[in-house]
Amino acid sequence: MILRLPLLAASAIATTLFATAVPVVAAAAPVATPASASEPVSEEDKELLELFRQSDEASLRRNPLNGLFRGDMRYADRLGDYVSDAYMAAEKIAVESDLGALAEIDRSKLNPTNQIAYDVFKWQSELNLKGFAPDLLATTVVQPVDHFQGFHTFYPSLASGEGAAPFKTVADYENNLKRHRDYVVMVDRWIERFRQGMAAGVVEPKLIVNNMIEQIDAQIAQGVEGSIFYGPVKSFPADISSADQQRLRAETAAVIRDGIIPAYKRFGNFLKTEYLPAARDSVGLVGLKGGDRLYAHLIEVHTTLPLKAEDVHQLGLQEVARITAEMEKIKTQVGFKGSLAEFFVYLREDPKFQPKNAEWLRDEYFRIGKRVDQRIPEQFTLLPKSPLEIKAVEPYREKSEAGGSYQSGTPDGSRPGIFYFNTYDLKSRTTPGMETLYLHEAVPGHHFQISLAQENEALPAFMRFGGNTAFVEGWALYAETLWKDLGMETDPYQRFGGLSDEMLRAMRLVVDTGIHAKGWSRDQAIQYMLTHSNIGRTDATAEVERYIAIPGQALAYKIGALTILRLKDKARKELGDRFDPRAFHAQALDTGALPMTVLEAKIDDWIQRTRAGH
Structure with missing residues (x-):
């Protein structure tokens, strides 16, 4: 495992452009009992x-x-x-x-x-x-942070006043100040670790270092009162006294001015003057000392299976070819006369496939959510209690974020789950695929899986709050395959968007292994994605730079989804008329995120018990 962030949701939380709660499913839908209750x-x-x-x-x-x-x-x-x-x-x-x-x-x-x-x-x-x-x-x-999952992008959101850290009492504000002081110490420790790596010849790619420098400079440029860290003291709960408000505002400004900004300047100066010249030109682990062994380990960490990079690469090529054939059918269906590559350009560049504005994008996701909610009871009896919110990604981090993401809420529902959509460079955000994105990130994808695990008090904490990427992301990708059952993708362009999202996950098998096992360059990887899909260059660049930063993670989506689909197909064949998708989904979801081998053993046992009438 790479010990870079604590075992919690890595997505940062902070000030948002839009924030409105939406119901997840109809309240009258039946709820299954957790497996271990009786x-x-x-x-x-x-x-x-x-x-x-x-x-x-x-x-x-x-x-x-x-x-x-x-x-x-x-x-x-x-x-x-x-x-x-x-x-x-x-x-x-x-x-x-x-x-x-x-x-x-x-x-x-x-x-x-x-x-x-x-x-x-x-x-x-x-x-x-x-x-x-x-x-x-x-x-x-010796690589403690990177541009994608570093504490310097995660912690500001946590401490912003809009994140997971509460700001309801004086104690909450004082705890925040104490965490800030720990953060200053942590930033200096990053420098120590990076220097150890320089001495050992184990360094990050220049690409990652330059991205980190840009991120640090952007936060320094905010100043004190413009800093995201200053957010919590711009307003206070009514029951905090004026004297405490004045004191907390002054102490917050002081720790930003005298602690965080100087630490950032030390770190940024170190990256620019010492580390960047020593950083490597290669972007993949194949170019890192000990990188081949590390990549093999990370493949197992993220997929939960001891797969070989070459086998994953070949599987990816096969999936890309299969999905390409499906895309050709859609192109023919809509009457487009050019090549598939030209169809990609058409979808990327024609204004009719671009969101009108950020507000329109938000409203459309609300409409999609309502449509999905109406069909959920047909496929699910096990439903989360936690509400869901839809928000835009904050401007300070939107440039390097994906088109959509999910942040989990609290088990008691006091902080809802959040589906984030990205409004950066709207011309690059094509509308085909919006329905699929919602299925993946929100309902019945991440919001269902993560919330149900957290809410099941019959499970031990490590299963309620932990997990593995193959199941978490595999389930979300599997949720996309329910488009027909949930009344989505009735328009051929939305169906093409669904295929495009599936293609993204298939390309990840090719590109991630290409970068980290075959020595592909950043530009080579970006071009592969542009050639085989309608993804925009902005998104393709962000995707590739993500794979560079967190090797192996992108493999888990397709590996996990293919496993769940295989198990569902097995259950359907063996159970025949007794197969109920609602029961299958409950079995998949009622014990948290399982490693693939454990999930398969559980489903096999369920199949046998169902056949026996239990």
Whole structure:
């Protein structure tokens, strides 16, 4: 694992252009009971749950931001470490201790849900332990941040007054100030780590460094009162006294002026004068010392399967060819006479496929959401209680963000889930595919999967709040395949947009492995995406630079979705008339994000029980 951010949602939260709550599904829809609610509890079950509880409590002390994202404020006065040797050592000791305690529990005496929890905990712990191998750790700790998932992009949103950190009481504001002081220390530790990497010959690509420099300079340029960190003190709850307001405003300005901005200047100057000249020209892990071993590990981390890069690359090529054939059919259907490449240009450049303005984009997503809600009960009985909001990505981060993203809410619904849409460079945001994007990021994609896991109190915390990319993103991509069942993509251009999104995930298999295992350049990767899809250059550039920053993550979407589709097809064939998509979806969603091997074992067991009439 790359220990760059705590194990929480990596998307930043901050001030938004538009913010309106929308209902997710009709309130009258039936809700299934969590699988473990009525299961027997043995002494072994109790031992396992106690192990999970102790492990989670210890993890929250080491990783306090995880608690803050859950709404647990016990450790909200600290940011956490995440960078030092002491932190790494403590994390490794904790994993080894957890595995030792787990081995003492007889799995065969656990109830079915806890057997799944046992398997997930074992899989995750063993994979985490692999990440602490000396050769892997030597390549990860010396690259503590990058332009896509660095604390310098995540933390400002957290602290903005519009993010996960609450600002309801004086204590909330004081906790924020304490976290700011920790943040200043953290920024200086990044410099230390990067210098260690320079000495070892393990450095980031120049492309990533230049992007980070631009991000840091942009935040410095905000000044004090224009800083996103100043956001919480621009307004206060009515019950905070005038004296406290004045004091907190002054202290916030002081920590920005005397702490954060100077730290940013030190970091930015280091990147410009020392690190950039030493950074590498290559963009893939294939050009990094120890990069091949790291990439193999990251493929397993993100897909949950020990796949070979070459096999993934070939699968991607096959999927690109299949989807291209489907695109040709749509092109013929709408009567376009040119080549597919010309059709891509037509969709990218014709004004009728561009949003009229940001407000229109927002309103259209509301309309899409209402249409989806009407059909959800046909496919789902297990529904989240958490509300969903639709918001535009904030201007300070919109340039490097994707067209859409999701930020999870809190389990109690006090902070809703958020579907973000991007209004940057509107001419590059084509309207075909908007329906598919909503299915993926919102309903029934990320919002369903993440919210249902969090809300299921029968699950241990690591399954409610943790997960793996293959399931989380695989489910969201699988949700796109429900377009016909949910009344979406009735227009051929919207269907083409759906194919375009599927093509994006297929191209990722080709491009990510091309960059990190075959030595593809940034421009080569961008051109491949432009040639095989109607994605705009702005989005293609952001996508490729994301793959460069977080190797292997982009592979998980297609690998996870193909696994879920294969299991659904298997269930349909074996169950025949007994197959109910609502029951399949409940089985897939009621135990959180499972590794692919654990998910397959669970579905196989469900198929056998259903055939037996249980």
